[in-house]
Amino acid sequence: MDQRISFVTLAVRDLDASRAFYLDGLGWKAALDVPGEVLMIQAGEHLVLSLWVSHEFEAEVGPIRRGEGVAPITLSHNVRTEAEVDEILATARAAGAEPVGEAVQREWGGYTGYFGDPDGFRWEIATNPGPIGQVVLP
Structure with missing residues (x-):
C-alpha cells in the first residue's frame, strides 16, 4: 500500500451551510457538488476533502458516534x-x-x-x- 491519503471525508449535518462556508466564505472551489448528498473539494494535488451529508455517510459507513465535545480530529x-x-x-x-x-x-x-x-x-x-x-x- 502506498503511503498517502486520497480523501478526507467528514460527515456534515447541513451541506448547504458547509457549501456556503467553504465555497462562499473561504473562496474554495467545488470539484464535485451533488446537492443534498456530497460536496468534494480538491484540497491538494492528490487530496480531496469530501463533505458528505451525515445520513448518507451513515448509510454507507455505519452509525456516527454522537455526544459532547469536539470530533477527535x-x-x-x-x-x-x-x-x-x-x-x-x-x-x-x-x-x-x-x-x-x-x-x-x-x-x-x-x-x-x-x-x-x-x-x-x-x-x-x-x-x-x-x-x-x-x-x-x-
Missing part, C-alpha cells in the same frame, strides 16, 4: 508566515467560523490558531518552522 492548513495565519483566521471568522482561539506562538516553535467549521470540525492554521512543516508547503 483536526485538519491543518500550513502557511509560510505568521501574517498569513492571522489573515486566514480573519477570513474564516468573517465566513462565520466558530472562533476557537487566537493564534499564539507554540513552545515547539510554530505559530497556530484554530477555528471551527459549521459542524465544529477544528481547522488549525499554522506555521511550522521544522523540516516536517516545510514538506507540506506548496
Whole structure:
C-alpha cells in the first residue's frame, strides 16, 4: 500500500451551510457538488476533502458516534508566515467560523490558531518552522 491519503471525508449535518462556508466564505472551489448528498473539494494535488451529508455517510459507513465535545480530529492548513495565519483566521471568522482561539506562538516553535467549521470540525492554521512543516508547503 502506498503511503498517502486520497480523501478526507467528514460527515456534515447541513451541506448547504458547509457549501456556503467553504465555497462562499473561504473562496474554495467545488470539484464535485451533488446537492443534498456530497460536496468534494480538491484540497491538494492528490487530496480531496469530501463533505458528505451525515445520513448518507451513515448509510454507507455505519452509525456516527454522537455526544459532547469536539470530533477527535483536526485538519491543518500550513502557511509560510505568521501574517498569513492571522489573515486566514480573519477570513474564516468573517465566513462565520466558530472562533476557537487566537493564534499564539507554540513552545515547539510554530505559530497556530484554530477555528471551527459549521459542524465544529477544528481547522488549525499554522506555521511550522521544522523540516516536517516545510514538506507540506506548496
